[in-house]
Amino acid sequence: MTSFTKGLGLGIVATLLLLVAIALIVILTGAYNVAADDRHLPTTEWALDTSMTNSVQSRAEDLQAPEFTPAMVAAGAGDYKAMCAHCHGGVGEGRAEWSAGMLPHPPALATAAEMWSDEEVFWLVKHGVKASGMPAFGGTHDDRAIWNIAAFVKSMPEMTEDEYAAYRGGH
Numbered sequence: 001m002t003s004f005t006k007g008l009g010l011g012i013v014a015t016l017l018l019l020v021a022i023a024l025i026v027i028l029t030g031a032y033n034v035a036a037d038d039r040h041l042p043t044t045e046w047a048l049d050t051s052m053t054n055s056v057q058s059r060a061e062d063l064q065a066p067e068f069t070p071a072m073v074a075a076g077a078g079d080y081k082a083m084c085a086h087c088h089g090g091v092g093e094g095r096a097e098w099s100a101g102m103l104p105h106p107p108a109l110a111t112a113a114e115m116w117s118d119e120e121v122f123w124l125v126k127h128g129v130k131a132s133g134m135p136a137f138g139g140t141h142d143d144r145a146i147w148n149i150a151a152f153v154k155s156m157p158e159m160t161e162d163e164y165a166a167y168r169g170g171h
């Protein structure tokens with residue numbers, strides 16, 4: 001080993017140790033602000049959003065959604081109104097006032113549902129999104145109930161306000 005590569009190796013080790021020390025100082029002193037009303041830096045926000053989208057896409061790839069039927073949409077309505085609407089709103093119905101205090105904001109699914117495939121909505125509902133406020137429903141709901149919820153969510157962009165209102169809430 002030449003003295004140059006030796007010096008380079010030592011430099012790399014020293015830099016890594018310094019980074020670990022800085023990370024530990026930030027963790028142990030509470031320098032990082034965990035407040036929900038403190039926005040992430042734009043680069044952090046980009047990194048989290050992009051990771052979330054790509055993570056969901058790659059994990060939902062192996063799933064195969066059943067053909068959604070009107071009966072499935074109707075069966076998912078009660079769960080949606082009871083467990084999702086306060087965060088994600090309905091058709092012609094805003095979300096609960098308190099959910100505006102969440103960061104990231106829960107998107108309005110009446111429009112945002114279009115951006116996700118049937119399988120991705122199923123995956124999101126079953127597994128939730130880490131450290132975002134989006135709960136995982138897989139522990140309390142079987143796959144059949146979750147496909148019904150996904151069927152309801154995916155039909156929201158085409159639903160009228162009256163149709164939405166006519167679905168019964170609750171379980």
Ligand code: HEC
Pocket residue numbers: 052079080083084085087088102103104105106107109112115116121124125129132133134135137149153
């Ligand atoms: C306590 C609030 C809360 C509840 C209850 C909740 N969600 Fe979410 N949901 C969120 C938040 C916050 C996000 C955004 C996550 C992110 O962007 O990282 C999210 C994201 C999503 C997404 C991805 C949408 C997008 O464009 O980011 C879907 C689909 C979704 N939720 C469906 C549901 C369904 C269906 C239910 C009910 C079974 C539900 N959620 C219940 C807070 C909630």
